[in-house]
Amino acid sequence: MLFLLSGPSGVGKGTVRKALFKKNPHELLYSISATTRKPRRGEVDGRDYFFLNKEQFEKMINDGQMLEYAQYVNSYYGTPKTWIDEQRDQGNDVFMEIEVNGAMQVRAKVPDAILIFLLPPDLMQLRNRLELRGTESDEVINQRLKTAREEILMMTNYDYAVVNDKVDKAVKKVQTIIDAERLKANRLANSYIKILEG
Incomplete structure (x- = not known):
């Protein structure tokens, strides 16, 4: 669910x-968001966020791979649909x-x-x-x-x-x-x- x-x-x-x-x-399982902002000190890719560049993020939007997204202060934030689907398919x-x-x-x-x-x-x-x-x-x-x-x-x-x-x-x-x-x-x-x- x-x-x-x-x-x-x-x-x-x-x-x-x-x-x-x-x-x-x-x-x-806590859903990991994706962002285009730079990692802060101590943040780990794939644990705190999926850190993407703007082109990667916009491609995911265009390909329908973002469950939801928004833009704040010139950075995108969103939830990758594939990760959520994979977890749910595994019964998580x-x-x-x-x-x-x-x-x-x-x-x-x-x-x-x-x-x-x-x-x-x-x-x-x-x-x-x-x-x-x-x-x-x-x-x-x-x-x-x-x-x-x-x-x-x-x-x-x-x-x-x-x-x-x-x-x-x-x-x-x-x-x-x-x-x-x-x-x-x-x-x-x-x-x-x-x-x-x-």
Whole structure:
């Protein structure tokens, strides 16, 4: 299965994902993104990102090999479709953490993906989280909050919504979603049909 966690900037997607993987390190594979930006110190190709040049990335876009992609500050970021397909074909469950626009691209290409929307308890707490980062001006924070309002309205395109009021509670809810999806009768039926036919 393909699980996807997304939500507004500053909602804590990365924090929740890291806590989930720390709790269950071998249960899911984390989707590795591709980028055209240069590696930062300590980053390893194929572990942190697939580092590509602009021509390679654009060829993958044109060949339909990007599940989703976006361009930020003159660099491309995206998810190679081949890697996801290979993992799913091998029976592995893959977990993605991406922005809302990317999630909508995935929804269009992989209708059976399970989309989880991570919400802030309220917009004031989201503002506080963005301010605590200390990396952006008030103008940028205001723009991010405006975008967050628009993205929250898109929540109805998702399968589940989880409020990130406390990280451990949010992780527990995400884990519950994963467990429930794995127990759906139609998923189990496919493997049993193969056994019965064999």
